[in-house]
Amino acid sequence: QQQVKQSPQSLIVQKGGISIINCAYENTAFDYFPWYQQFPGKGPALLIAIRPDVSEKKEGRFTISFNKSAKQFSLHIMDSQPGDSATYFCAASMRSNYQLIWGAGTKLIIKP
Amino acid sequence: DGGITQSPKYLFRKEGQNVTLSCEQNLNHDAMYWYRQDPGQGLRLIYYSQIVNDFQKGDIAEGYSVSREKKESFPLTVTSAQKNPTAFYLCASSPGLAESSYEQYFGPGTRLTVT
Numbered sequence: 001q002q003q004v005k006q007s008p009q010s011l012i013v014q015k016g017g018i019s020i021i022n023c024a025y026e027n028t029a030f031d032y033f034p035w036y037q038q039f040p041g042k043g044p045a046l047l048i049a050i051r052p053d054v055s056e057k058k059e060g061r062f063t064i065s066f067n068k069s070a071k072q073f074s075l076h077i078m079d080s081q082p083g084d085s086a087t088y089f090c091a092a093s094m095r096s097n098y099q100l101i102w103g104a105g106t107k108l109i110i111k112p
Numbered sequence: 113d114g115g116i117t118q119s120p121k122y123l124f125r126k127e128g129q130n131v132t133l134s135c136e137q138n139l140n141h142d143a144m145y146w147y148r149q150d151p152g153q154g155l156r157l158i159y160y161s162q163i164v165n166d167f168q169k170g171d172i173a174e175g176y177s178v179s180r181e182k183k184e185s186f187p188l189t190v191t192s193a194q195k196n197p198t199a200f201y202l203c204a205s206s207p208g209l210a211e212s213s214y215e216q217y218f219g220p221g222t223r224l225t226v227t
Contacts, residue, residue, distance in 0.1 A: 032214045043116075043202050043218030044155070089154060093214045098143060098162070098206065100216060104154040 002027060004092050006103030014111050019077040021106045023090035026071065030092040034100070035064065035075045038087045047088070048075070080110045115139065116219035118203050123224045125197075133188045133222045135203035143208030144186035145216065148172060149200040158201075161186055162208055190224065197226045 005024045013019045023033075034049035050057045050064040050073065057064045063076040077084055090103040116137045125131045137144065146158040157170030161180040175194025180186055186205075190197045201222045207213035 034215070041221070041223075043204075043221050045218065046215055049215070098208060098214055099157065099160065100214065102155045105152075107152075 002101055004090060004101050004103045006090050006106060010107040012109045013080045017080050019080045019108055020074055021088050022074045023103050024072045025092050029094045031095055032093040033073050034091050036089045044089060082110045082112050085110045116203060116205055116217060118219035118222050123222055125226050127226055128192045130192060131190050133201050135186045137184050137205045139205055141205035141207050143206045145204040146188045147202040149202060197224060
């Protein structure tokens with residue numbers, strides 16, 4: 001029940017296309033859902049995050065869509081660029097312990 | 113320049129030796145975390161600390177030890193009891209309970225190789 005399932009494991013998208021990464025969770029106590037971006041050899045960096053009281057959050061080319069009833073959330077990268085090539089992690093947390101439960105990650109490659 | 117520093121970036125050790133990885137933050141965050149990342153894998157929590165002089169085991173604490181004597185420092189010791197210590201180790205911090213914040217900020221990581 002603590003798991004966050006992320007898919008796909010890897011993704012190749014043409015430059016200018018839309019990249020979509022999905023995550024699903026079981027624990028309805030989760031109330032914070034961030035996405036992190038990690039470049040090779042670096043630590044992850046917070047990209048965008050959402051709370052369950054909204055269904056969508058947009059920051060530039062990055063959008064989180066959140067479906068509370070389906071217990072799913074996804075990251076959309078519009079107009080994908082080669083510089084977006086990285087590994088993306090979704091995560092979830094609950095107020096009681098402030099730990100993040102991590103998805104397994106998606107390696108995204110944007111082809112020029 | 114605020115942030116989290118981890119040193120060294122690369123560390124090589126012989127099997128059977130204990131090794132300590134450094135993590136320092138100047139963000140005045142209450143909570144600190146240690147993760148392990150294996151190639152092509154996600155992040156697995158080793159230990160975390162929400163306040164000075166207190167820490168809890170994560171999912172894979174066996175073979176590791178930590179201390180939290182100062183708010184800004186959270187060193188991780190990889191002991192000889194850890195069966196597969198070669199990995200990328202990431203330290204993170206978050207404001208924690210004081211600011212009701214979940215956001216974790218990561219250091220650049222230490223790549224440990226044990227032969």
